[in-house]
Amino acid sequence: MTVKRKKLILVGNGMAGVRAIEHLLKLAPEAYEITIFGTEPYPNYNRIMLSSVLAGGASLDEIVINDLEWYRSFNITLYTGHTVTSINTAARTVNTDKGVTAAYDELILATGSNPFMLPIPGTEKEGVIAFRDIKDTQIMQDVSQKYNKAIVIGGGLLGLEAARGLLHLGMDVSVVHIHEYIMERQLDETASRMLRGELEAQGMKFLLKKQSEAILGKKRVKGLLFADGEMAEADLIVMAVGIKPNVELARSSGIEVNRGIVVNDYMETSLPGIYAVGECAEHRGIAYGLVAPLYEQGAVLAKRLAGAPTEGYAGSVTSTKLKVSGVDVFSAGQYIEQPGTKALRFQDETEGIYKKLVIQDDKLIGAVLFGDTNDGAQLFSMIKKGENIKGREKELLLGLPADALASPKGNRLEGMPDDEIICGCNGVTKGTIAEAITAGGCTSVGQIKACTKASASCGGCKPLVEGLLQLYAGEAAVTVKEGICGCTTLGRDEIVAEIKRMKLTTVKEVMHVLSWSNEEGCPKCRPSLNYYLGMLWPEEYVDENESRYTNERYHANIQKDGTYSVVPRIYGGVTSPAELIKIAEVAVKYDVPLVKFTGGQRLDLLGVKKEDLPKMWEELDMPSGHAYGKTLRTVKTCVGSTFCRFGTQDALGMGIRLEKAFERLNAPGKVKLAVSGCPRNCAEATIKDFGVVAIDGGWELHVGGNGGVHVRATDLLCVVKTDDEVLEWASAFLQYYREQAGWNERTAQWIERVGLDSIKQALESPEERAALVERIQKTLSLTTDPWKQIVNTPELRKNFEAISLPETV
Amino acid sequence: MTKLLIGNLNEVDIKGSRKLRVGDTEIALFRLSSGEVLAVENRCPHKGGLLSEGMVCGSKVHCPLHDWRIELHTGEVQAPDTGHVTTYEVEVDHATGSLYLTI
Ligand SMILES: Cc1cc2nc3c(=O)[nH]c(=O)nc-3n(C[C@H](O)[C@H](O)[C@H](O)COP(=O)(O)OP(=O)(O)OC[C@H]3O[C@@H](n4cnc5c(N)ncnc54)[C@H](O)[C@@H]3O)c2cc1C
Ligand code: SF4
Numbered sequence A: 001m002t003v004k005r006k007k008l009i010l011v012g013n014g015m016a017g018v019r020a021i022e023h024l025l026k027l028a029p030e031a032y033e034i035t036i037f038g039t040e041p042y043p044n045y046n047r048i049m050l051s052s053v054l055a056g057g058a059s060l061d062e063i064v065i066n067d068l069e070w071y072r073s074f075n076i077t078l079y080t081g082h083t084v085t086s087i088n089t090a091a092r093t094v095n096t097d098k099g100v101t102a103a104y105d106e107l108i109l110a111t112g113s114n115p116f117m118l119p120i121p122g123t124e125k126e127g128v129i130a131f132r133d134i135k136d137t138q139i140m141q142d143v144s145q146k147y148n149k150a151i152v153i154g155g156g157l158l159g160l161e162a163a164r165g166l167l168h169l170g171m172d173v174s175v176v177h178i179h180e181y182i183m184e185r186q187l188d189e190t191a192s193r194m195l196r197g198e199l200e201a202q203g204m205k206f207l208l209k210k211q212s213e214a215i216l217g218k219k220r221v222k223g224l225l226f227a228d229g230e231m232a233e234a235d236l237i238v239m240a241v242g243i244k245p246n247v248e249l250a251r252s253s254g255i256e257v258n259r260g261i262v263v264n265d266y267m268e269t270s271l272p273g274i275y276a277v278g279e280c281a282e283h284r285g286i287a288y289g290l291v292a293p294l295y296e297q298g299a300v301l302a303k304r305l306a307g308a309p310t311e312g313y314a315g316s317v318t319s320t321k322l323k324v325s326g327v328d329v330f331s332a333g334q335y336i337e338q339p340g341t342k343a344l345r346f347q348d349e350t351e352g353i354y355k356k357l358v359i360q361d362d363k364l365i366g367a368v369l370f371g372d373t374n375d376g377a378q379l380f381s382m383i384k385k386g387e388n389i390k391g392r393e394k395e396l397l398l399g400l401p402a403d404a405l406a407s408p409k410g411n412r413l414e415g416m417p418d419d420e421i422i423c424g425c426n427g428v429t430k431g432t433i434a435e436a437i438t439a440g441g442c443t444s445v446g447q448i449k450a451c452t453k454a455s456a457s458c459g460g461c462k463p464l465v466e467g468l469l470q471l472y473a474g475e476a477a478v479t480v481k482e483g484i485c486g487c488t489t490l491g492r493d494e495i496v497a498e499i500k501r502m503k504l505t506t507v508k509e510v511m512h513v514l515s516w517s518n519e520e521g522c523p524k525c526r527p528s529l530n531y532y533l534g535m536l537w538p539e540e541y542v543d544e545n546e547s548r549y550t551n552e553r554y555h556a557n558i559q560k561d562g563t564y565s566v567v568p569r570i571y572g573g574v575t576s577p578a579e580l581i582k583i584a585e586v587a588v589k590y591d592v593p594l595v596k597f598t599g600g601q602r603l604d605l606l607g608v609k610k611e612d613l614p615k616m617w618e619e620l621d622m623p624s625g626h627a628y629g630k631t632l633r634t635v636k637t638c639v640g641s642t643f644c645r646f647g648t649q650d651a652l653g654m655g656i657r658l659e660k661a662f663e664r665l666n667a668p669g670k671v672k673l674a675v676s677g678c679p680r681n682c683a684e685a686t687i688k689d690f691g692v693v694a695i696d697g698g699w700e701l702h703v704g705g706n707g708g709v710h711v712r713a714t715d716l717l718c719v720v721k722t723d724d725e726v727l728e729w730a731s732a733f734l735q736y737y738r739e740q741a742g743w744n745e746r747t748a749q750w751i752e753r754v755g756l757d758s759i760k761q762a763l764e765s766p767e768e769r770a771a772l773v774e775r776i777q778k779t780l781s782l783t784t785d786p787w788k789q790i791v792n793t794p795e796l797r798k799n800f801e802a803i804s805l806p807e808t809v
Numbered sequence B: 001m002t003k004l005l006i007g008n009l010n011e012v013d014i015k016g017s018r019k020l021r022v023g024d025t026e027i028a029l030f031r032l033s034s035g036e037v038l039a040v041e042n043r044c045p046h047k048g049g050l051l052s053e054g055m056v057c058g059s060k061v062h063c064p065l066h067d068w069r070i071e072l073h074t075g076e077v078q079a080p081d082t083g084h085v086t087t088y089e090v091e092v093d094h095a096t097g098s099l100y101l102t103i
């Protein structure tokens, strides 16, 4: 005799419900005759992966969890495209909008949640959607083919994932968020700020602290109006401001509903035989919006339905991971410190890493990880287990074994073999340095440098050298106050202050008055003094050619074989056939062995004999590209709106304008600019000293980037509307850099040393900016083209020629 | 040994340099701020950098390629590097400014 199977109905063909069914089928495959109703016209799919579909990481087919064959194989009756409209709890039947009625013995409600739409006028307009299901995803894909501008309202997890996807689809995306910082429900302010920086670097824009007031447009959306009266244009608005449990069906059926459908620890609702799981359910006051808790609930429910013994569901600790390419964010548990909790933080903005652990009563209760989320899973499991972590806190924070931390820095050095290279530039081994200290008697880094050359070039190994000094010299080690070079103990700021105070006007005078130890200085201090004096007294000071590096002295780059290279200026990378012919002719005439495009969009004629330089310059009759100096190098551009289909502004025009404005500027280090015509940023403006990225109706100004030895992405300085403002801010920024930075200090190092905020503050007031602009203009007005000057001055030109063949006496 | 008239003092800037070729040898000529004129072979013992392109500080020239320091009076490379460059005698006729090089 076959036992009559009980009838089980699932309302909601989503992630939680079907998961419970899968589980049940494993525990008791024969127990039920199952019917599933779902509003969506698809089999069960992985909703989480919609973000990846949008961002290009998966196709729609790939995200199906259970295909139709699966339903068939378990004899499940599936009604897709059916919405259950009522439950007759007395007769134990459900009815759908398509007229189907089905009977149940047990009923599971897994109706998920509905996206929350802001109660503002215009949400019904075409082009206003949520991000919830396949349909929404398809609309976004379609819209991106025809339109350009998207706004995502909501800077939470979902909003950012939608925005990232839209960016991938080539749209210009702004995220509108009501709070001051994004993902405030998962991240603390620091992590949020770092996240925003990353996303901005990917091209996302943010409109923070903005309250949306109305959606504009006739039939189709045209823009978004904010409470402060401002407006932003949009062809598509995605609302991702939250979800609310979908409880209508339950409520109208007389089931107890609070925020969600109220369930006990066994997922039972207030009515017998009716259960709820997933986002629609409220357990101990919480309606979860993530998958993990829903799976735990599903497991409990499946056991209950299968008649297997089970402990009840006790609630979940949740963790969050942002699924956005290139950004690793993790947060779990109670991640904001509160009274009674302690926090440990690690923050390394050079590497873009931030970690925070929140601890209460020696237990880990929350964590935020940014940039390096490898330890996320481990930390999360500790939070869930409530393990005692006393004594291991730092180890967990830094992800290092405890003994590595307990030992002082010296130990690693101690264990290092003698032949290991400490200074890579000069090939100095640990043994050599050790000997310089123990046998050579060196007691300071400076002495070690003088004696072995370790740390004499790029200086990157200096911390190691210091470590070795501590290790071998111990007490005897002296930290000599280091000035700008070995000739003085004075630092940059002291020197500049003294020059100003005593109005010193020549390099020689400075060295004399400030008691330089080397009478004529060295190749480090001489060029820096030359720079400071020129910066401080642009009108009076006469530049000292002999205190400049070879490249700057001869206005060409010296190559390893003693030849030089010629790089004429090509404003914004834009040239003409006539100019190209001229360059080619000169190159042919002087037998230039190599012609190459430089990294900054210009032509480099390499391998030129020094004697030929002035002649070539004369024949080129083009300005110097200053490819050799601590000065404005290039302004790299993309084609921008002139030709590019994405371009929103004239990147070429802006690049040329900037290059003409700052050409020949002397600066503490070389200065590179770039202008991109849209946030796709083809000119790579975010690794330049000053990067300009066009956005619709304005420009983003980025500063402090570097693509060289230490790659650094820019920080956003500000956003401006007009071309003139770009010039104004660029001028102010560059002049402030000229006045504040140490010689040979690139903007990237400078900003890391003084902090972006101090620079923002200094440039904040229009008056201060105007004063800076005036000073830079004064300086620029006094410059001349060095090539022309040399060509026309025999006294300077002679230095390029060899002394003519001597006659015998 | 030959003595050559190689030109006039005013052809070399103070703290500057010129180069000249005698047979197969290229020579760098320096005029120090002290007034002395010194000549050395125009080749750094390290990797052949042209010393005439370097910066002159006192009586030392810094090679433009990797900053080795060479004392122009003696041709000695300064510590921590080691090596030697050939030096040549230069005479200045202060009445006329003529420069004579002995090679
Ligand atoms: C884009 C996106 C990204 C996400 N990323 C993550 C993530 O990274 N991590 C994470 O944990 N969670 C994520 N989530 C949340 C996660 O997808 C949900 O928590 C989960 O899908 C909820 O499962 P559910 O079964 O409760 O609801 P759903 O999966 O929403 O299923 C409910 C189903 O019921 C149907 N339905 C509703 N009412 C009826 C009715 N009366 N009759 C018939 N059918 C009905 C609905 O159409 C829907 O298909 C994401 C969600 C989205 C939208
Ligand atoms: S950055 Fe410039 S080239 Fe690149 S897509 Fe935008 S406008 Fe076009």
Ligand code: FES
Pocket: B044, B045, B046, B047, B048, B049, B063, B064, B065, B066, B067, B068
């Ligand atoms: S070639 Fe002169 S220092 Fe290297």
